[in-house]
Amino acid sequence: MTPDILARSRRRAFSALRAQSLPSIPARLRSPLLVAVSIVVGMVGWSGQVLALPVAIIFPALWAHSPSRLVAGLMSAGYFLAASRGLPQGVANFYAADVWSGLLLWIAASLAFMAVHTVLWAKRPEQGRPRRIALRYLAAMVLTGLPPFGITGWANPLTAAGVLFPGCGWWGLAATTTGLAMMTSRFWPAAVLALSGFWLWSAATWTQPDLPQAWQGVDLKYGVSLGRDASLERHRGLVAIVRALADDGTRFVVLPESALGFWTPTVKHLWQNGLQGTDLSVIAGAAVIDERGYVNVMVAISAHDAHVIYRERMPVPVSMWQPWRAWFGQDGGARANFFANPVVELSGTKIAALICYEQLIVWPALQSMLYSPDLIVATGNGWWTAGTSIAAIQQASATAWARLFAVPIVMAFNK
The missing domain is CATH 1.10.1760 (Arp2/3 complex 21 kDa subunit ARPC3)
Known part of the structure; x- marks a missing residue:
């Protein structure tokens, strides 16, 4: 041939x-x-x-x-x-x-x-x-x-x-x-x-990912007011919700993104006083203001300690992350902490934290999985997604990563 x-x-x-x-x-x-x-x-x-x-x-x-x-x-x-x-x-x-x-x-x-x-x-x-x-x-x-x-x-x-x-x-x-x-x-x-x-x-x-023992996520329905209502009544109401869970054997409570609003010494002391007499630790969303803008964070609070444990790696582009402001000498917007703190530790537990938008994209979850976390904590403040499937897609994505790596997951969202 x-x-x-x-x-x-x-x-x-x-x-x-x-x-x-x-x-x-x-x-x-x-x-x-x-x-x-x-x-x-x-x-x-x-x-x-x-x-x-x-x-x-x-x-x-x-x-x-x-x-x-x-x-x-x-x-x-x-x-x-x-x-x-x-x-x-x-x-x-x-x-x-x-x-x-x-x-x-x-x-x-x-x-x-x-x-x-x-x-x-x-x-x-x-x-x-x-x-x-x-x-x-x-x-x-x-x-x-x-x-x-x-x-x-x-x-x-x-x-x-x-x-x-x-x-x-x-x-x-x-x-x-x-x-x-x-x-x-x-x-x-x-x-x-x-x-x-x-x-x-x-x-x-199919089975849903396991909820780890002694952990509890709390979904809220505070709408747009969550994180913007900084009144004493709002914080006392959240403390009461958390304390009520202690009777069920819960030791770790997760609240949604932005639940605490701005993280200040006043808020820190208010929550520590509110948790006196309990063994509870609360992981909640907050914002830390600095001279360049703010950082979307998770904080861990107990009666004896309170500190930032996670800084968001990828805030929502445009609405939160606005890097072009720096090009014009302006401050403001959320800061992205690319590839920082892929896992954090709380009471000996390695946690992969995913805040809101980080659940929609691939690299934050996979980066965290490289460090073999014991638990995924996924939070969101989805009031703005009303009438859309965005929050449901976030939760589906986080669930898929948790099932792939057989890692328990705790979720807390505000609607």
């Missing part, structure tokens, strides 16, 4: 495999269909139901089979915008503004995800080894999972590892990564079947 004949045979064989891996769809319909399906995948996978997260694993297959770079970009934007669809309403709630400001921020947040996947897309080769497609997707997944692109890296399909391989830890993460890479190859139908099997088994045997 001559080299020319051999090359033609290889091209025909590859074309046949490609035809089998992607159903024959008229060219004029393929692009709109891919974009439409990516939107559905984003909406269903990121609905706030933890068991729906594996739907997101379809995204790499759609991206890899995009017929052009333009379609890959549109499809990536559609997926991200659908996954983060609660953002316009959430921003409007936060700023008490019309929805247009939220729409602008929603589109801006999608640009990093769309840009990375657009630039790294490549046309599937008609001959040779298509392995580069998988490597390009893995590169895109890593880039959108780590800063700087990972700052707005919502909707990373890797989060589904906690549902597909609960309790498998880093091996489960590696298996999910391999499955996502296979989704970009001509073997994607086999990958779908394999991952679907793991998904069905997980759904049939």
Whole structure:
């Protein structure tokens, strides 16, 4: 057989495999269909139901089979915008503004995800080894999972590892990564079947992460007033809620983000006095003001001690984290403590703390898991997410990471 004949045979064989891996769809319909399906995948996978997260694993297959770079970009934007669809309403709630400001921020947040996947897309080769497609997707997944692109890296399909391989830890993460890479190859139908099997088994045997003994998270319904009402009555009311839990054998109580408002010596002494006569330790959200702005923190309080134990690594961009202020010589906004304090210790327990926005992105959770924490504490102040699925997505993501690494989790949210 001559080299020319051999090359033609290889091209025909590859074309046949490609035809089998992607159903024959008229060219004029393929692009709109891919974009439409990516939107559905984003909406269903990121609905706030933890068991729906594996739907997101379809995204790499759609991206890899995009017929052009333009379609890959549109499809990536559609997926991200659908996954983060609660953002316009959430921003409007936060700023008490019309929805247009939220729409602008929603589109801006999608640009990093769309840009990375657009630039790294490549046309599937008609001959040779298509392995580069998988490597390009893995590169895109890593880039959108780590800063700087990972700052707005919502909707990373890797989060589904906690549902597909609960309790498998880093091996489960590696298996999910391999499955996502296979989704970009001509073997994607086999990958779908394999991952679907793991998904069905997980759904049939699913249990929520354990709540550690003597720990209790407290959900509140104080709305926008939480953290802004600094009255003595508000603090006394929270102390009363906490003290009531001591009768049930609880020793550690977690309150939501911003529960204490500004952390001051007065608040510290008030809470320590309120906990006198108990063995309770309270972990609560607060804000520490300094000359440059403020830091979103968790504090630990008992009758004998009170101090900051965690400083948020990634506050919400724009609404809290505003780095451009420094460019113009201005102060204000929350400070990001990138990669700082991945775990903290309280009474001999190693804690991975995740405040609000940190639950939506990949790198804070994975960084913390590198240190083998004993417990995850996830808090949020979600009053501004009313009417959206954002808070539910936060909780689903945190739950998925806890199940993947078999780490107990305590959550406390304000609505």
